[in-house]
Amino acid sequence: MKTMRELIYTGFMSLDGVVDSPGGTVEGHRSGGWVINDVEFLPEAFALKGEELAETTALLFGRRSYEAFAPIWRDSEDHAAYKDLPKYVVSETLTEDALVDGWGPTTILRSSGDIAALKKSDGGAIFIHGSAELARRLSDDGLIDRYHLLVFPVLLGAGKRLFSEADNDKRVLKLKDSAAYPNGVLKLIYEVS
Incomplete structure (x- = not known):
């Protein structure tokens, strides 16, 4: 029997559940940059990101996250392993000519049904980065299989x-893995039952 591809949300999250603008003020709220500015950097607290690379076979983004990440990650040495991976962007309005050149094969998906079909295709784990609105919708539709969260000891209020x-x-x-780091960051990996 063929198994479905796992859809995994990975992200930085404040203790009060905010996931946007961890590295800057992209979303416009005054607490942007909370990962970089407010918590001591410890490499071991970010090791999860490197571990995910070995498991990632495709990336899934909402339109706004794709438009923010693609031009930066395409040329970033830190994200070089993602360059040739298949990418999927969920958008009802994005057109083919708006896709970023030179960042591997990219397919536009139009609906949750398209994502459900993608999960039935051949391949391994599909990771969602950023894309809070998309993640909420996919969670509501029962399509997310696992969460990889790095929870930061900040309360942002907005976002x-x-x-x-x-x-x-x-x-x-179901908790699959966890760790607490001296800077207050928690690693939480959950499977959705």
Whole structure:
């Protein structure tokens, strides 16, 4: 029996659930840059990002995250391993001519149904970076299989939250791995039951 590809959300999150603008003020709220500015850098607290590379076979983005990451990650030595991986962008409005050249094969998906079909295709794990609105929608649709979270000891108050406030059915998560670091960052890896 063929197994489905896993869809994994990975991201930095504040203790109050905000996931946007960890490295700057891209989203425009005054607390942007909270990963870089507010917490001591410890390489071991970010080791999860390197570990994910070995498992990543494709990347999935919402339109805004794709437009923010693609031009930077395409030329970034830190993200060189992602360059030739297949990328998928979920957007109802993005056109082929708006895709970034030189960053590997990119496919535009139009709906959650397209993502469900992608999960049934051949291949390994698909990682979602950024893309809070997309992640909420996919979670509501029961399409996310795992969360890789680095939770930072900051309360931001404003910003995009990872989890929906919709009155959805309860989902129980199973803790697969965790670690606490001296700078207050927590690594939490959950499978969705």
